[in-house]
Amino acid sequence: MRFLLALGFLWGPLALGAEWPGETWAESTDLTALNPTGWASNLSGAFWNPETRRLWVCTNGPAKFWSLSEDGAGSFALEREYAGTGDLEGITQIDAASDRVFVIDESARILRAYRIDTGAAAGSWTLSDIPDWGNSGPEGIAFVPDVWLGQSGFVDGSGVAYPQSVHGSAGFGGVLFVAIQTNGWVYAFDLRTDGTQTFVGRYLTSRTESCELAFDASTRRMYILHNTGGNWIEVTDLTSTLVGGDRKFTTMSEIQVPSESNIEGFALTPAATVSGTPGDRWSFFTDDSAESGALRWFRELPSNMTKHAGDNQTSRAGEAVSVPPAVVARDAYGNPIPGLAIVFSIESGGGSITGGNATSDASGIAAVGSWTLGDSASVNTLSAACAGLSGSPQQFTATVQPSMPASTGVGSAALVLLCLVAGFVRVQVTATLDRVRRFH
Numbered sequence: 001m002r003f004l005l006a007l008g009f010l011w012g013p014l015a016l017g018a019e020w021p022g023e024t025w026a027e028s029t030d031l032t033a034l035n036p037t038g039w040a041s042n043l044s045g046a047f048w049n050p051e052t053r054r055l056w057v058c059t060n061g062p063a064k065f066w067s068l069s070e071d072g073a074g075s076f077a078l079e080r081e082y083a084g085t086g087d088l089e090g091i092t093q094i095d096a097a098s099d100r101v102f103v104i105d106e107s108a109r110i111l112r113a114y115r116i117d118t119g120a121a122a123g124s125w126t127l128s129d130i131p132d133w134g135n136s137g138p139e140g141i142a143f144v145p146d147v148w149l150g151q152s153g154f155v156d157g158s159g160v161a162y163p164q165s166v167h168g169s170a171g172f173g174g175v176l177f178v179a180i181q182t183n184g185w186v187y188a189f190d191l192r193t194d195g196t197q198t199f200v201g202r203y204l205t206s207r208t209e210s211c212e213l214a215f216d217a218s219t220r221r222m223y224i225l226h227n228t229g230g231n232w233i234e235v236t237d238l239t240s241t242l243v244g245g246d247r248k249f250t251t252m253s254e255i256q257v258p259s260e261s262n263i264e265g266f267a268l269t270p271a272a273t274v275s276g277t278p279g280d281r282w283s284f285f286t287d288d289s290a291e292s293g294a295l296r297w298f299r300e301l302p303s304n305m306t307k308h309a310g311d312n313q314t315s316r317a318g319e320a321v322s323v324p325p326a327v328v329a330r331d332a333y334g335n336p337i338p339g340l341a342i343v344f345s346i347e348s349g350g351g352s353i354t355g356g357n358a359t360s361d362a363s364g365i366a367a368v369g370s371w372t373l374g375d376s377a378s379v380n381t382l383s384a385a386c387a388g389l390s391g392s393p394q395q396f397t398a399t400v401q402p403s404m405p406a407s408t409g410v411g412s413a414a415l416v417l418l419c420l421v422a423g424f425v426r427v428q429v430t431a432t433l434d435r436v437r438r439f440h
């Protein structure tokens with residue numbers, strides 16, 4: 001890894017990317033004190049389980065992994081140390097086998113499962129479709145359940161839609177992705193519970209080295225950590241295109257990691273909870289070389305809300321504005337957040353709304369159903385709110401257009417009629433006077 005890292009510096013970043021959206025490395029919380037001896041070197045993989053609120057990490061030598069529990073109030077404790085086998089570089093869990101934890105052995109290209117309660121071995125898969133690249137092989141793993149595969153437009157290595165595991169009850173209901181050091185490949189496998197698997201395909205990424213994967217189901221985004229060129233996080237929606245005969249993941253963005261050390265592990269909390277509220281806004285990095293603390297916890301990654309449409313409109317009292325006001329919710333990495341509960345409510349000016357309890361769509365957009373302005377001559381205001389989003393609430397304004405009262409219209413018509421009559425009378429009077437003058 002060190003050699004590649006050095007080459008990365010020589011090549012420099014391949015493309016300009018976004019700056020890290022959270023606190024600096026020095027400002028982040030150093031969790032290494034929970035196990036300073038065990039994590040002094042070789043800390044590699046990381047995985048956050050939002051349901052159990054456990055952070056899992058592993059070292060590639062000795063072959064060990066750990067669970068850390070978080071109490072729901074921001075306090076971590078080292079829960080348990082486990083003994084594995086081989087060269088452990090990546091760690092994850094699978095929803096359909098939540099009693100187990102999965103680790104990848106880089107040099108052997110073997111995925112192994114262990115029971116969480118006893119630490120006993122609980123299955124293994126030899127991933128021989130990955131060439132024997134020695135210590136430049138599998139570095140990170142993440143599992144994507146069927147429900148997200150289908151919605152992500154994921155296709156296999158030949159470009160055919162792969163919306164769900166083909167193994168049904170003999171599988172795990174999703175696909176395992178494996179980040180590879182060599183050439184930055186990501187390999188995909190559909191595991192069977194009997195220790196065999198179907199090779200689904202392999203995918204190029206934005207860089208020529210990959211070392212970690214993390215999937216956020218709430219935004220349907222895969223994060224690929226590249227331990228090269230100063231360390232980058234690539235975000236993909238799992239769609240891919242054909243590039244020179246290979247499938248290549250669509251790169252939504254690249255984000256600079258806030259450290260140029262030997263960063264090999266990354267985990268993050270979901271942008272949204274299953275109940276439609278913003279998530280914890282955390283991420284974690286592991287530093288294999290531990291130059292300034294091997295396990296880092298970042299807590300300043302706020303998701304945000306901005307206006308999307310419908311501000312500063314004008315309408316008549318009692319009528320709806322033509323564009324229903326809408327906001328867009330994005331996570332700290334710029335990804336739209338679907339499924340968030342957004343509440344619209346009138347702040348001033350009276351009037352009424354429909355659809356005040358909205359939910360953000362796949363583009364992170366939530367709109368009020370309609371907004372009918374009140375008859376107040378003052379400005380009408382509407383707010384959109386979601387607790388926990390930076391930028392909430394957003395306020396929309398609309399101006400009541402002064403309309404012509406009906407009585408004024410009648411008056412004008414009468415005036416016109418009066419003028420016409422007056423003109424007619426004047427013409428008649430003038431003609432009569434002329435006749436009188438001629439007579440005389």
Ligand SMILES: [Ca+2]
Pocket residue numbers: 042043044060089264288
């Ligand atoms: Ca490592």
Ligand SMILES: [Ca+2]
Pocket residue numbers: 060087089106107135
């Ligand atoms: Ca290794």
Ligand SMILES: [Ca+2]
Pocket residue numbers: 001106135136137139181
């Ligand atoms: Ca390696």
